[in-house]
Amino acid sequence: MIDNGLLVQxxxxxxxxxxxxxxxxxxxxxxxxxxxxxxxxxxxxxLSTRWSVLGATAAGGFPVxxxxxxxxxxxxxxxxxxxxxGRLVLRLRGIYLAIATIALVEIVRVAILNLPxxxxxxxxxxxxxxxxxxxxxxxxxxILLVLxxxxxxxxxxxxxxxxxxxxxxxxxxxxxxxxxxxxVKLTAFVLSAVVAxxxxxxxxxxxxxxxxxxxxxxxxxxxxxFVILGGSRAWLGPVVGGLLLTALPELLRPVGDVxxxxxGLVIVLGPVLAPRGLVSPxxxxxxxxxxxxxxxxxP
Amino acid sequence: xxxxxxxxxxxxxxxxxxxxxVALGYTLVFSVLGVINFAQGALFSLGGYLTYLLMGGRIGxxxxxxxxxxxxxxxxxxxxxxxxxxxxxxxxxxxxxxxxPLRRRGAEPLLALITSLGAGVVLVNLLQILMGxxxxxxxxxxxxxxxxxxxxxxxxxxxxxxxxxLLLVCSAAVVGLxxxxxxxRGGQALRAVAEDATTAQLLGINSDAMVRLAFVLxxxxxxxxxxLIGMSVSLPGPYFxxxxxxxxxxxxxxxxxxxxxxxxxxxxxMGLAEALVPAEASGWRDALAFAILFAVLLxxxxxxxxxxxxxxV
Numbered sequence: 001m002i003d004n005g006l007l008v009q010x011x012x013x014x015x016x017x018x019x020x021x022x023x024x025x026x027x028x029x030x031x032x033x034x035x036x037x038x039x040x041x042x043x044x045x046x047l048s049t050r051w052s053v054l055g056a057t058a059a060g061g062f063p064v065x066x067x068x069x070x071x072x073x074x075x076x077x078x079x080x081x082x083x084x085x086g087r088l089v090l091r092l093r094g095i096y097l098a099i100a101t102i103a104l105v106e107i108v109r110v111a112i113l114n115l116p117x118x119x120x121x122x123x124x125x126x127x128x129x130x131x132x133x134x135x136x137x138x139x140x141x142x143i144l145l146v147l148x149x150x151x152x153x154x155x156x157x158x159x160x161x162x163x164x165x166x167x168x169x170x171x172x173x174x175x176x177x178x179x180x181x182x183x184v185k186l187t188a189f190v191l192s193a194v195v196a197x198x199x200x201x202x203x204x205x206x207x208x209x210x211x212x213x214x215x216x217x218x219x220x221x222x223x224x225x226f227v228i229l230g231g232s233r234a235w236l237g238p239v240v241g242g243l244l245l246t247a248l249p250e251l252l253r254p255v256g257d258v259x260x261x262x263x264g265l266v267i268v269l270g271p272v273l274a275p276r277g278l279v280s281p282x283x284x285x286x287x288x289x290x291x292x293x294x295x296x297x298x299p
Numbered sequence: 300x301x302x303x304x305x306x307x308x309x310x311x312x313x314x315x316x317x318x319x320x321v322a323l324g325y326t327l328v329f330s331v332l333g334v335i336n337f338a339q340g341a342l343f344s345l346g347g348y349l350t351y352l353l354m355g356g357r358i359g360x361x362x363x364x365x366x367x368x369x370x371x372x373x374x375x376x377x378x379x380x381x382x383x384x385x386x387x388x389x390x391x392x393x394x395x396x397x398x399x400p401l402r403r404r405g406a407e408p409l410l411a412l413i414t415s416l417g418a419g420v421v422l423v424n425l426l427q428i429l430m431g432x433x434x435x436x437x438x439x440x441x442x443x444x445x446x447x448x449x450x451x452x453x454x455x456x457x458x459x460x461x462x463x464x465l466l467l468v469c470s471a472a473v474v475g476l477x478x479x480x481x482x483x484r485g486g487q488a489l490r491a492v493a494e495d496a497t498t499a500q501l502l503g504i505n506s507d508a509m510v511r512l513a514f515v516l517x518x519x520x521x522x523x524x525x526x527l528i529g530m531s532v533s534l535p536g537p538y539f540x541x542x543x544x545x546x547x548x549x550x551x552x553x554x555x556x557x558x559x560x561x562x563x564x565x566x567x568x569m570g571l572a573e574a575l576v577p578a579e580a581s582g583w584r585d586a587l588a589f590a591i592l593f594a595v596l597l598x599x600x601x602x603x604x605x606x607x608x609x610x611x612v
Contacts, residue, residue: 029409088597095335098412099552100596103589106545110586217545221337221416228413257363260424267417271410272400 004134006250008206011141013246015199016219017226017238018148022192024232025152025161026185027168028090031220032082032101035108036193038215039081040074040200042112045124045210047073050117062128062205067140070201078197079190086189090182105220113212123211127204137206144202145239148195152235164188221267229270231277233284240279302456307574313462313531315570316469320524321547322554322562323476324517330493330557331506331513332402334411338393339521340544341419341426342386344537346522347529348426348435349382350375356438361431372438379468379526383519390518391511393418398514419541426537435534461531472523473563476516480559489513493557542585549592 016033023030047070048062089100112118119125131137155161163184166174175181204210222245230241248266252259274280321339328336355372358364373381397414451458480486491499492509500506525540550569554561569588576584 088593092596095556096552096596099548100593102545103549103592103596106589107586107593110583110589114582217541221413221420225413225417228410257424257428261421261428264417264420264422264424267420268397268414270417271406271414275401275404275406275410 004138006247008134008137008141010243010246011145012199012203013226014145014239014242015148015195016223017230017242018152018235019192019196020223020227021232021235021238023188024227025168026164026188027171028185029098030101030189031098031224032104033196033223034215034219035105036078036082036196037200038108038112039078040197041204041210041214042118043074043077044070044201044204045127048128049124062130064130067130067205071198074201075194075198078193082190082193086186090185090189102217102220105217109212109216123209125209127208127210130205140202144198149235149239160187225267229277231279233281234279237277237279305454305456309458309462311571311574312567313465315567316466317524317528318546318550318569319473319563319566320469320520321543322550322566324520325547325551326557326559326562327513327517331510334408337412337415338419338422339547340541341422342390342518342521343525343543344426344540345389345422346382346386346525347534348430349385350378350526350529351435351437351534353378353381354438356435359431359433361433363429382526383522386522387515387519390514394511394514423537432536434536437530465527465531468527477559546588549588552592553595
């Protein structure tokens with residue numbers, strides 16, 4: 001039931017979950033992940049087809065090195081966009097920030113739909129394949145996930161991660177203690193965009209086609225659900241949430257049309273049944289140090 | 300030239316009226332609970348489909364009940380009211396399932412965002428299973444326009460009667476709601492809960508009942524909007540409400556979160572701005588609302604007519 005193709009999707013889901021988690025770890029609810037995902041994917045799709053600078057070989061193959069370059073470029077472009085937009089939107093708080101990031105998602109979606117070179121509603125298709133089967137993608141996605149997870153884990157012991165946690169607990173107090181809150185929030189936002197942009201670039205090749213629908217508001221919902229259901233207190237939460245919730249609609253395929261209704265019910269009931277997510281602080285305590293920040297609890 | 304402008308302005312005001320309805324729905328819930336009900340877009344779709352069914356429309360072949368339909372169609376105005384009531388009741392159900400359990404636990408407001416989105420996903424997909432994914436055009440023979448001609452000539456401009464009707468119904472709903480909020484005991488109680496739920500409760504107002512009332516009203520407004528859009532354009536599929544729900548969100552922030560006059564003014568402004576987009580750039584029209592929203596959020600985060608609040612530490 002779970003083949004390599006589904007595994008790649010699950011890993012991409014986990015990566016997008018981490019992309020939503022990073023700003024949230026600094027207390028910022030950003031739903032902009034699909035916008036950056038779409039930007040990364042579109043860039044990769046363009047570079048490997050229409051603009052063809054990275055040269056698909058005559059045999060229809062595509063050098064793996066070019067793919068890696070695209071991953072870097074996709075992440076860089078998304079990160080640059082985040083740097084520009086973040087300066088403006090991160091002044092907003094709470095629900096205002098959430099709505100502003102939804103606006104960004106919609107603007108990017110409409111732009112990709114209407115720009116003269118992104119293929120309109122059909123999008124860009126026949127994106128060349130660097131690998132002959134899904135296992136190559138599996139390995140690449142796994143490396144990306146391990147790398148991102150490692151960075152998130154490292155963050156907890158670094159000044160940046162501690163500053164993010166401080167802002168999450170109390171932004172005003174963090175500012176008073178001398179933390180440059182704007183810079184820290186912006187860094188988290190840019191990191192989130194880089195993860196999403198890189199994932200988008202990989203997804204464009206994996207899916208073989210790319211269009212504006214890949215980065216719609218639906219993706220904002222599902223990726224946020226990854227974090228909320230998985231647990232937003234440690235990076236392991238969104239990874240677990242992303243893996244499970246991406247697999248769920250596929251595993252529910254035998255029940256047919258009802259599967260999306262069931263998926264919706266899981267999203268409704270999840271926060272009610274497990275308000276702190278599957279990877280809850282209690283569970284993390286039991287697991288000990290492994291995969292968790294386990295910051296000392298206040299007495 | 301003048302006629303064309305008149306036509307454009309009326310079209311803009313008509314869709315602006317619908318945006319105002321959606322935004323008012325958000326406003327009612329936001330003012331009493333401080334959260335946004337993301338199922339609003341799905342309730343918008345639901346209203347459209349309910350009106351379609353009540354008017355005697357038949358379900359297409361892709362639905363679970365192919366070819367099924369009510370034996371007799373109701374007139375448009377009656378179907379509209381019943382559909383609004385039906386959407387209001389489903390909104391109450393959404394409140395019970397997605398909001399009440401979280402409130403009882405005193406959970407983070409962020410979680411309500413997820414659960415209401417989940418409720419929207421359930422609603423839209425149920426519609427898709429029952430009715431199919433295909434588009435529907437409203438049955439026109441059941442006297443929707445009460446014998447009025449389809450096109451009216453006003454000052455030399457050709458105006459679709461349904462657009463005028465749409466504007467009238469929206470205005471009536473908005474004015475009625477504003478008056479009710481301002482004048483009636485129930486409206487005052489609702490505003491008291493919005494101001495301060497604890498104090499209102501101490502003064503003998505049942506704030507739980509007021510929360511339920513806010514949900515019913517907001518669902519009814521969404522259902523009304525969906526029905527009107529369905530009538531004036533068509534029902535392109537169960538997801539059509541989501542786009543209106545998102546634009547309503549933009550209007551909500553444009554006018555200022557929790558402000559009733561703001562939601563109305565924001566809706567009209569957004570509708571007019573969209574109507575003035577030239578046809579060559581119509582593909583970009585959907586981004587306009589969000590571009591305006593972006594500009595407003597950055598220049599004036601409390602919205603055009605919102606109150607500036609000061610965070611206390």
